[in-house]
Amino acid sequence: MRRVHVIPHTHWDFEWYFTRQHARVQLAYHMAEVLEALETNRLDCYLLDGQMSILDDYLSDNPNKRAAIMRFVRERRLFIGPWYTQIDEMVTGGEAIVRNLQLGIRMADELGGAMRIGYLPDSFGQGRDMPKIYRGFDISGAVFWRGMPIERNARCFHWESDDGSSVCAVAIKDGYYAGAELIERDDCTDLLHRLDTDEVDHDLVLPLGGDQRCVDLDIRERIACVNASQHEFELVQSSYPAYFRAVEAIPGLPTYTGEFVDASCSKIHRGIYSSRADLKLIYDRLEHLMIDVVEPMMAIAADHGIEPQQGLVDNIWKAVARGQAHDSSGGCNSDATNRDIAHRGEVAIELAESLRDYLLRKLASGAPSGIDLLFWNPTAERADDVRQLEVSTRNPTFRLVDEDGQRVPFDILAQRRVDHAVLRRDRHAMIPDVIYRTTIALGLKIDPMDWTGLSIREGDEPRVPPETAASIENSCYRLRFEHGHLWLSDKRSGREHLDPIGFSDGGDEGDTYDFSPAFADWLLDLSLADANATGRQGAYQSELILSGTWWLPEDLAKRAAKTADTAVPYTLTLTLRAQDPTIGFDLRLDNTARxxxxxxxxxxxxxxxxxxxxxxxxxxxxxxxxxxxxxxRDIGYCEEPTALRPMIHFCNTHDESASWSFLALGEKEFELVGDSFDRLAITLLRGVGYLGRPDTLRRPGDASGLQTMAVETPDSQLPGARRMRGGICIDPTFDAAELQRRVRRLAMGGLGFQNQTIDRFTTPLQYFPINANPTRLIHRSRMRLEAPKLVVSSLRGTRSRDGYVLRLYNPAASTLVSPGSLSFSRQASVQLMNLNGEVLQAVAAAVDELELEAFAPGEIRTYGIFFPVETGQRAALDGRDAR
Incomplete structure (x- = not known):
């Protein structure tokens, strides 16, 4: 007899066509039933969907239930974790995935222990890097449903990443809800035979649960009934840990690599990468803020005596995780739910920006006398780039000098006059208090994890440069717009490209799950030929601005009639910075089409x-x-296997002679199109009016989501003002590590602060008085990474505030034999950690420099770097600990 492990569970969508608040009420009563069923032994065990966010909500409302939950978790009857939320694997950044698991495991361990199984039963595709991420958390098993191609029909197999990491994977048959038949039908013979399709003989698994499904209290009776009705299968109430113990050691399991995004057995929703582009922009910005700015700046600030606020950081990462749950990230929700998701993200951005602004201000308060402007480099690599900052002065003209008294040239990009006069009802009684806010751009070289300071001297600097002919250039490119055409000259290769940047617009008769072309489509090539063009050439930053109006069909009916009747005004700004191979892309428009x-x-x-x-x-x-x-269609796919593809931060096409890339700041979808696939198409926005539609061109059959109810989503048409940003790069060769550095520079911003008292409204926090930091600001470049082919995933302080955690990875498909080195300002101890921050082994003690060992293809490596505490710093740390 084949043994079938019946696993009682619920699948708890954090939010969907209902809001988080609706689900929270349902969960309160659901958990009462679960705990009672475990207490009375009507259930042997129960899986709470592998995510801790729902328990986080539940325990905040029911703290008195904590002891009962801890008891059942410790008894291995209630299985929780390892996730905080079940992510969308295809558009969530690697560091965000790591933080999601860190949060989930930490919370689950506090309640008695996380289920160390990578449980993602409903994510829309399985990412190629998941095995090595799981192994970084000592997780050796993975469970999923969607994406398994029919050619790889094994239900149990070894899933391997490019670095050689492998987990035992289970692709559950017919979905996480398949076991409902066990409760609803007396004859389950057909169900059991559907499970038994694998070529390798092993135990079978039958999940018994579903979306927000109530507890099946008669599971014992149902299992006994089915066992008595047939003699081929033996059903037992079980758990995933028990099931993996039965299958992990089975010989003959196949090994598969790569991602699983196939629609042969289930819908995969490849068109979801561009759904609700506005939400994806918000959460991408939040992720960059935390990884590129807040966390490294907080570590730097700790070195200067400023106590870290880890609680605020953890709360922001929870907001990130909630926004990157698979439905939340996909945006395949009701408008009310998506408004909630957007609001949470915006609140978290406000919190992250406030952390950034406070740290910059507090650090600047300890700067040497006479330093007015401070710019920071929060990375482990030396910065040599152009920074932008708005400064406030009494005089419209001024100059800058560095710490050595040398004059520093800069561009003035814009200037405005502001009157901070005390308000009176009679405006004639107001005493003017005029200042000037000037946006400047300048080139800076800053050591790793260090700062540079400038002083403002009023008078004699040139004014805002006038607009010029529609032509700009830097050392890499020349851009010019003439006679309705955009010319791009690549100075390094000598190639000239005519109209390399264009736009297209087509109908979308899909839904929030998937793009689908209109049944009566009309594809429009949107020309820049009639644009008004102006240029402004600077020494450090130059802009070419193209503005005009595109005419589009207002809706599907007008598109079918080929009537372009609604005006979409746009402004495209292309930016060149000195010595920078990235063309800045900034498109603003008013979306009036549906x-x-x-x-x-x-x-x-x-x-x-x-x-x-x-x-x-x-x-x-x-x-x-x-x-x-x-x-x-002939072979029964659930949807068209479109060539739409996901990206996290960049997409690219290249050959032996050229590489073209788009660097994204929230855009998540692209496709290569054209007769020879020579056009790189990036989805900027997609407007649709329904949560789900049936029988679309790309996806026949029932509507996704809700099959019997049409949920209108007018907000998902994305009407009104929209802004899309990124970068365009043309290179002689493809270099993934360098592209990631450029994305980071785009996302990081100027990261400067002005020490001044004349303008208390530069940020909301500027209004609040603070005490100066008693630790004097000095140059303190703790470490320097020289490894150009590695990507820095994150740099942050340790939770104990006595060191740094630096995570690197090799993005290439080949081994880096001599990847580079880490050097330190003073002797440091280095430890190798796993992704959960646990020490694996000592690497070096009391070293000034560390030569990095070879990195395997795709390898992730986390270093803990610890410096001996300096005199005076120990007392400050002890004082904080005492509080």
């Missing part, structure tokens, strides 16, 4: 067979055409 998809299209000289994009900890190469594209 049911359409707008894409940026880069015309490249590359005929492609594969596309490239970053994955959480690597690079994914994917064919430009799915091999099943022409036969997908």
């Amino acid at each position: 049911d359409h998809r707008l894409r940026l299209v880069l015309a490249t000289p590359i005929s492609a067979t594969e596309s490239f994009a970053d994955s959480p900890f690597g690079v994914a190469a994917r064919p430009v055409i799915d091999p099943h594209l022409d036969v997908w």
Whole structure:
């Protein structure tokens, strides 16, 4: 007899067509039933969906239930964790995935122990990097449903990442809700035979649960009934840990690598990467703020005696995780739910920006006398780039000098006069208090984890440069707009490209799950030919501004009639910075059309067979055409295997002579199009009016989500003002690590602060008085990384405040034999950690420099770096600990 492990569980969507508040009420009563069923032994065990966010909410409302939950978790009857929320694997950054698991495991361990199984039963695709992420948390098993291709029909197999990490994976048959038949039907013979399709003989698994499903209290009786009715299968009430103990040691399991995004057995929703682009922009910005700015700046501040606020950091990461749950991230929700998701993200951004602003101000308060402007480099690598900052002065003209008294040149980008006069009802009685807010750009070189200071001297600097002809340039490119055409000259290769930047717009008769072309479509190439063009050439930053109006069909009916009747005004700003190979891209428009998809299209000289994009900890190469594209209906695919692809931070096409990339600041979807796949199309926005639609061109059959109710989503048309930002790079060769550095520079911003008292409204926090930091600000470049082919995933302080955690990875498909080195300002001890921050082994003690050992393809490595506490710092730390 084949043994079938029946696993009682619930799948608890954090939010969906209902809001988090609706689900929270349901959960309160659901948990009461679960705890009672465990207490009375009507259930042997129960799986609470592998995510801690719902328990976080429940315990905040029911703290008296903590002891009961801890008892059942310790008895291994209630299984919780390891996730905080169940992520969308395809568009969530690697560091955010790590923090999600860290939060979930920490909370679950505090309640008695996390289930160390990578449980993601409903994510829309399985990412190629998940095995090595799981192994970084000592997780050796993974469970999923969607994405398994029919050619890989094994239910149990070894899933391997590019670095060689492997987990035992279980692809559950027919979904996490398949076991409902056990409760609802007396004859389950057909159900059991559907489970038994694997070529390798092993125990089977049958999940018994569903979306917000109530507890099945008669599970014992139902199992006994089915066991008595047949003699081929023996059903037992079980858990995933028990099931993995039964299958992990089975010989003959196949080994598979890569991602699973196939629609042969279940919907995969490849078009969801661009749904609710506004939400993806918010959470991408929040992720960058935390990783690139707040966490490293907090570590630097701790070195200067400023106590870290880890509680605030943890709360922001919880907000990130809640926004990156698979439905929340996908945006396939009601408008009310998506408004909630947007609001949470905006609140978290406000909190993260306030942390950034406070740290910059507090550090600056201890700066040497006479230093007016401070710019920071929060990375482990030396910075040599252009920074932008708005400064406040009494005089409209001023100059800058560095710490050595040398004059520092800069560009003035904009200037405005502001009167801070005390308000009176009679405006004639107001005494003027005029200042000038001036936006400047300048080139700076800053050591790792250090700062540079400038002084303002009023008088004699040039005014805002006038607008010039529509032509700008730097050392890498020249951009000019003439006679309705945009010319891009690549000075390094000598190539000139005519109209390399364009746009296209087509109908979208899909829904919040998937893009689908309109049944009567009309695809429009949106020209820049009629744009008004102005240029402003600077020494450090130059801008080419193209503004105009596109005419689009207002809705699907007008598109079918080929009537372009609604005006969409736009402004495209292309920016060149000195010595920078990234062309800044900034598109603002007023979206007045509905049911359409707008894409940026880069015309490249590359005929492609594969596309490239970053994955959480690597690079994914994917064919430009799915091999099943022409036969997908005939072979029973659930949806068209479209060539739409996800990205985290960049997409790319390249050959032996050129590499073209788009650096994204929230855009998540791209495709290679054209007769020779020489056009890189990036989805900027997609407007649709329904949560789910049935029988679309790309997805036949029932509507996704809710099959019997049409939920209108007018907010998901994304009407009104929209802004999309990023960067365009043309390079001789493809270099994933360098592209990630450029994305970080785009996202980080100027990261400067002005010490001044004349303008208390530069940030909301500027109004509040603070005490000066008693620790004098000095140059303190703790470490320097020189490893150009490695990517810095994160740099932050340890939770104990006595060191740094530096995470690196190799994005390449080949081993880096001599990746580079780490050097330290004074002798340091270095430890190797896992992704959960637990020490694995000592690497070096009391060293000034560390030569990094070879990095395998795709390898992630986390270093703990600890310096001996300096005199005076120990007393300050002890005082904080005493409080």
